[in-house]
Amino acid sequence: METNTSSRTILKVDGLTKYFGGLGAVQNFDMVLKEGDLNGLIGPNGAGKTTVFNLITGIYVPTRGVVEFDGTSTAGREPFEITRSGIARTFQNIRLFSNLSVLDNVRIAYHPHAGYNLTDSVLRTKRFYAKEDELTEQALDFLAIFGLEGIQNELAKNLPYGQQRRVEIARALAANPKLLLLDEPAAGMNPKEIIELMDLIHFIHDRFNLTILLIEHQMRVVMGICRYITVMDFGQVIARGNPKEIQANQRVVEAYLGKGAGHAA
Amino acid sequence: MELGFLIGSIVKILALLAYIYGILWVMAQPSRWVKAGGLVVAFGIVQLGLTKFGNIQILNSFDSGLLFQASAMTMVALGLNLIYGFNGQFSLGQWGFYGIGAYTAADITYRWVNGDARGFVVVAVGTILGAFILAGIGKLLKKIRGVPVMSAFTLYLIGSIAAGFVAVMAGKLLFPVFQPLLGTNLEPGILATGIPLQVVFFLAVILAGVFAAEISFLLGIPVLTLGSDYFGIATLGFTIVVNVLMVNSDTILPFPEMKGGRGMVGIPKLTTWFWAFFFMIVVIVIMRNILRSSTGRAIMSVREDETAAKAMGIDIAGSKLMSFVIGSLFAGMGGAIYAHFIGFLSPGSFDFLVGFNPLIIVVFGGLGSMTGTIAASFGWLFFLEGLLRVLLGQMGTEAPTWRYVLYPLTLLLLMLIRPQGLLGTVEWGFLKAKEVLVRQKPKPASTDTPAVQA
Numbered sequence: 001m002e003t004n005t006s007s008r009t010i011l012k013v014d015g016l017t018k019y020f021g022g023l024g025a026v027q028n029f030d031m032v033l034k035e036g037d038l039n040g041l042i043g044p045n046g047a048g049k050t051t052v053f054n055l056i057t058g059i060y061v062p063t064r065g066v067v068e069f070d071g072t073s074t075a076g077r078e079p080f081e082i083t084r085s086g087i088a089r090t091f092q093n094i095r096l097f098s099n100l101s102v103l104d105n106v107r108i109a110y111h112p113h114a115g116y117n118l119t120d121s122v123l124r125t126k127r128f129y130a131k132e133d134e135l136t137e138q139a140l141d142f143l144a145i146f147g148l149e150g151i152q153n154e155l156a157k158n159l160p161y162g163q164q165r166r167v168e169i170a171r172a173l174a175a176n177p178k179l180l181l182l183d184e185p186a187a188g189m190n191p192k193e194i195i196e197l198m199d200l201i202h203f204i205h206d207r208f209n210l211t212i213l214l215i216e217h218q219m220r221v222v223m224g225i226c227r228y229i230t231v232m233d234f235g236q237v238i239a240r241g242n243p244k245e246i247q248a249n250q251r252v253v254e255a256y257l258g259k260g261a262g263h264a265a
Numbered sequence: 266m267e268l269g270f271l272i273g274s275i276v277k278i279l280a281l282l283a284y285i286y287g288i289l290w291v292m293a294q295p296s297r298w299v300k301a302g303g304l305v306v307a308f309g310i311v312q313l314g315l316t317k318f319g320n321i322q323i324l325n326s327f328d329s330g331l332l333f334q335a336s337a338m339t340m341v342a343l344g345l346n347l348i349y350g351f352n353g354q355f356s357l358g359q360w361g362f363y364g365i366g367a368y369t370a371a372d373i374t375y376r377w378v379n380g381d382a383r384g385f386v387v388v389a390v391g392t393i394l395g396a397f398i399l400a401g402i403g404k405l406l407k408k409i410r411g412v413p414v415m416s417a418f419t420l421y422l423i424g425s426i427a428a429g430f431v432a433v434m435a436g437k438l439l440f441p442v443f444q445p446l447l448g449t450n451l452e453p454g455i456l457a458t459g460i461p462l463q464v465v466f467f468l469a470v471i472l473a474g475v476f477a478a479e480i481s482f483l484l485g486i487p488v489l490t491l492g493s494d495y496f497g498i499a500t501l502g503f504t505i506v507v508n509v510l511m512v513n514s515d516t517i518l519p520f521p522e523m524k525g526g527r528g529m530v531g532i533p534k535l536t537t538w539f540w541a542f543f544f545m546i547v548v549i550v551i552m553r554n555i556l557r558s559s560t561g562r563a564i565m566s567v568r569e570d571e572t573a574a575k576a577m578g579i580d581i582a583g584s585k586l587m588s589f590v591i592g593s594l595f596a597g598m599g600g601a602i603y604a605h606f607i608g609f610l611s612p613g614s615f616d617f618l619v620g621f622n623p624l625i626i627v628v629f630g631g632l633g634s635m636t637g638t639i640a641a642s643f644g645w646l647f648f649l650e651g652l653l654r655v656l657l658g659q660m661g662t663e664a665p666t667w668r669y670v671l672y673p674l675t676l677l678l679l680m681l682i683r684p685q686g687l688l689g690t691v692e693w694g695f696l697k698a699k700e701v702l703v704r705q706k707p708k709p710a711s712t713d714t715p716a717v718q719a
Contacts, residue, residue, distance in 0.1 A: 057576060076411045084578040091576075097569035099633075099690075100562070103701055107559070108566045112578040114559035118587075121558030122551055128558065135559075136701055153700050175577060 007035040009071075010179055010211050011056070016065035018051055025051045027235045029065070033179065038205050038212045040226030042219075042246075044255055047232040049215045050092055053181050057089055058082040070178065084112045088177035090168045092184045092215070098157035102148060102167055105156050106139040109174035142170045145207075146200070162193050166200070173204060179211045180204075186218045194218060198225050223247065231255070274652040277328070281643045284310070288546075289636065289694035308542050315538055329538070331646050333606040336541040337363075339642040340548045340599030342623045343635060344592035347552060349624070350632035351561070352588040353568030355493050358484070358500030360620025361507035362477040362593040364612075366600030368511065368523060370466075370473035371532045371610055375522060377465050378457050378533050379450045382443030383436040385465060385472075391432030392475045398424040399482060418486045425483060466535040470544060470601040477597025478590045485589040489582065504617045511612035528611035536606035544602055548595050552635060553696050555591065564588050565633075629679065631686030636693045641686075648672075 011033040018026040026048040033039060041049050054060040056067055058079035067074045074082045083089075088109075097105050115131040143149055146166045151159065156167060165185060172180060185201070186194050198221055205212055216222045222229060223243040231239040231246060233255040239246060246252055284307070291303025311332070314323040324332065345359045369388060376384035402424050406412050412420075448454030455461065488499045514523035523529045555561050566574040567584050575581055604610055613619075626645050630637030653668040679687070692698070 059572065059575065078580070079575040080578050080580050083576055089576050091573065095570050095573035095576075097566050097573065099569060100565055101698075104562050104565075108562045108574075108579070109577050111559045111563045116559070118555070118560055121560055122554045124554055132558070140701070171577065 009033070010035050010037075010069070011213075012066075012068040013052075013056065014066045014068070016052070016055055016067065017063045018048075018055055018060055019063045024235050026055065026062075029232075029235075029237060031230060033211050033213060035178075035211055036209070038201075038214070038225060038227055040214045040216060040222040040229040041232065042216060042222055042229060043232035043238075046234075047255075048235040049232055050183055051235075052232075053089060053183055053215065056181065057087055080112075083175065086176075086178035087181065088172035088175040088179075089181035090165075090172050090183055090185060092187065094161075094164050094168055096156040096164055096168055096171070099155060101153050102143065102156055102159070103136070103139055103152035105167055106142055106171050106174045107135060109171050109176075110135040110139070113176070139174060142174050146170045161188055165189070165197070169200070169204070173208060173210075177210070179213065182212060182214045182216075184215050184217060186216060186221045194221060197221070201225055270655060271652070274647065274655075277651070278644055278647050281647065282640055285636075285640055285643065286693055289696055292550075292695035293697070304546065308539065311542070312538050328651070330606070331651050332538070333536055333541050334603065334650075335643045335646045336545040337599040337603040337606075338623065338626065338646060339545050339639050340602070341596045342626045342630075342638045342642050343548055343552050344595030344599070345623045346627045346630075346632070346635065346638045347556075347564070347588050347595070348592040350627055350634070350638075351556060351568060352564050352585060353493065354489070354585055354589065355497035356500045356589065356592070357497050357617070357620060357624070358481070358503040359592065359596045359623055360615060360617065361500075361504035362481055362596035363600040363603070363620075363623075364504075364507050364511060364615035365480060366473040366477045366597030367604035367610055367615070368514075368529070368600075369476050369597070370469040370601030371529055371604040372520065372523065373469040373472065374462075374466055374533050374535060374605065375529070375531060377447065377462070378453065379522075380444060380447040380454070380457070381440070382447060383440050385469070386439045386443070387432045387436035388472050388476060389432075389468070390435045391429050392472050392479060394431055395425050395428035395479050396475065398428050399479065414487060414490055418483070421483055421486060425479065462533070463535070466533075466540070466605065470540070470598055473601040474594045474596075474598035477600070478594035481593030482586065482590050485586045489585045489589060501617060501620075504615075504620050508612055508615050508617060511615060523610075526612055528609055528613075530609050532604055532608050532610065534605060534608045536602050541602055541606070544598055548598065549635070549639065549696075551591075552595070556635070557698055560587075568633075625676065628686055629676065631688040631690060633690050634686065634688045634692060635696045636691065637686055637688035640688065 009032055011031070013029060013031040016026055016029040017024070029048075029052055031041075031052075041052065043049055051060065055062050056069075056074075058074055058077060058081075069082065069085060069087060072085075074085075097108065100108075114135060116125070116128045119125075120128040120131075140149075140152065143152055146169065148163060148166060148170065151163070156164065159167065169182070169185065182201070186197055189197060201212065201214070202225060204210060214222070214226060223246075226243060228242055229240070229246045230237055231249070231252050233251075238251045238255060239249045241249065288304070288307045291307065292300055294300055294303065311324070315329050315332075316322070341359055341363050344362075345356060348354050348356045348359070373384040373388055376382070399421060402417075402420050406417050406420070443456070446454045446456040448457055456465075484500075484503055488496060488503075491499055510518060511523070512526040514520045515525040556564070563574070563579045563584050564587070566577065566579055567581055571581055574584075622645075626641045627638055629645060630639070630641030649668060649672055653671060654665050657664040657667050683689070
């Protein structure tokens with residue numbers, strides 16, 4: 001069933017459960033990601049997909065269950081420590097630092113490994129200038145890759161939607177992650193932009209040797225780029241498999257279109 | 266006469282703004298020598314204005330008072346802008362730290378010129394030892410993971426109390442050593458006059474700032490876990506507590522020389538334009554260097570979006586605590602400068618209502634603009650205290666009260682016309698973020714990758 005059995009496990013989620021009061025947002029969620037995977041997580045609205053992302057990145061503390069990233073459990077660690085260990089993400093509703101420049105948005109990702117400390121910046125030591133130039137160059141490289149050259153001094157909030165998405169992905173990649181979580185990257189995009197986005201995801205996946213987990217509503221995107229798909233409904237996994245298997249799965253069709261739809265089609 | 270005064274005041278305010286622009290411009294020059302020279306000239310211009318040549322003095326003693334007050338206000342307001350404007354934490358506690366700084370520094374120098382070294386020794390030993398202990402506990406807590414906030418706070422508190430105890434003991438032990446060198450108020454010893462006294466004053470300002478910063482560290486640990494509005498209320502409470510302690514400093518606190526609600530008199534007036542200017546520039550430089558670095562970007566990212574900042578690996582709690590502590594350091598230093606030019610500290614001037622002044626200045630000048638804060642600190646004082654008070658004073662004895670009607674109206678108008686503050690986020694010269702226009706070196710050989718088109 002697994003497409004990629006040779007390489008090592010990067011993320012292992014076991015029995016993950018999250019209750020908000022009496023509501024089971026996520027129940028007994030299991031998932032394994034191998035290095036280099038490009039997998040999808042789909043499901044109708046409110047199925048608990050984003051909650052899974054928030055649990056993996058430590059923004060929510062799970063009620064039960066274990067998240068193991070790169071061989072170590074993330075339990076008891078602060079969200080920023082979990083992200084520093086190599087998980088980066090984008091958000092469903094774009095969360096850029098809107099009053100900062102595009103360049104600063106990307107440069108913030110370098111903060112945990114900027115290579116200089118507060119004393120260096122207050123005293124403006126040689127190390128400060130060297131490292132600051134270095135990370136600025138790297139950030140500019142990322143902007144160039146994403147076709148954002150020349151707008152580095154614009155405020156993030158002034159950019160059009162598609163560019164904001166790309167800045168967000170550039171920012172996530174600048175954090176030098178091993179695992180990239182993309183939360184509905186195609187939301188609000190037109191068909192042309194979606195095709196560009198799919199190219200982009202393929203490109204970053206190969207270029208940066210990344211493991212990518214993708215939440216998406218646009219079936220075109222998911223079926224087009226994901227090698228393996230997990231389907232959720234009402235907080236539970238209802239199906240797993242490659243795009244072909246998922247498309248043929250009765251339960252998935254029911255979850256999306258309602259009971260009886262499968263027979264009608 | 267009134268018209269002349271009005272024009273004169275406006276000219277003074279405009280000259281001050283030009284002066285600030287000049288300082289920031291000269292500090293932005295690449296050459297170190299031009300920078301240093303420019304600062305000396307900037308210092309000299311005002312110093313000349315303050316000096317009396319026969320009967321001519323461009324800046325009278327009233328103006329010089331405003332000038333010192335404005336430099337002290339700049340420091341507090343910049344600190345508040347770091348916390349509120351850049352980090353997004355609504356603090357009403359800066360006036361409390363200003364007061365702590367003022368009283369701490371005043372106590373050091375007051376005792377010093379009266380032949381008592383305990384103020385200096387206790388504060389110096391306490392703050393330095395305290396800093397080491399707090400840093401040590403911080404390192405320890407990093408190793409032991411998952412310590413609850415309140416337990417961490419208790420540990421820090423115990424550490425601080427221990428440092429304070431050692432400091433008081435050290436003060437007792439060293440007291441006799443210093444006594445012959447200090448002499449008495451009427452016959453000052455060698456350490457209580459001239460350059461040694463200036464050195465003690467210099468250290469007193471720094472120690473007062475560090476002391477205020479340490480208190481803010483202790484306060485910040487539990488209080489910064491609160492959301493923004495609740496944090497504001499909690500810090501307002503802190504300002505009130507500090508004020509109550511000042512009013513009762515001679516009864517419930519063991520500081521008879523502070524004279525409680527009657528006010529502390531006889532503080533040596535050691536603040537000169539040199540010191541006010543020096544410390545103001547130091548604060549401006551430190552603040553700018555922090556903000557225009559990775560740390561500064563992290564601080565601003567917390568203001569913009571905490572969740573996204575977390576996802577970028579930024580330590581939210583640490584970042585908030587750091588800006589709160591640095592902001593309070595500036596407030597403490599500002600208080601120390603204030604105490605030594607006014608020579609008299611009354612708890613009334615550290616009341617929480619007065620404590621809204623720095624907030625007004627920061628909003629007036631523009632949240633997130635250092636230039637705005639500096640310009641507003643000077644402009645505000647010269648407008649409110651200089652222009653309005655004198656102008657209205659000539660209309661009748663009670664008329665100056667009208668300025669508290671006129672000036673809220675001014676604020677209201679400004680907020681309606683320019684909600685982002687006078688300068689918005691505009692920065693001048695030195696404070697401007699370096700814009701990266703073109704890449705410094707050609708792009709590395711990665712042109713084989715399929716560049717994604719827009």
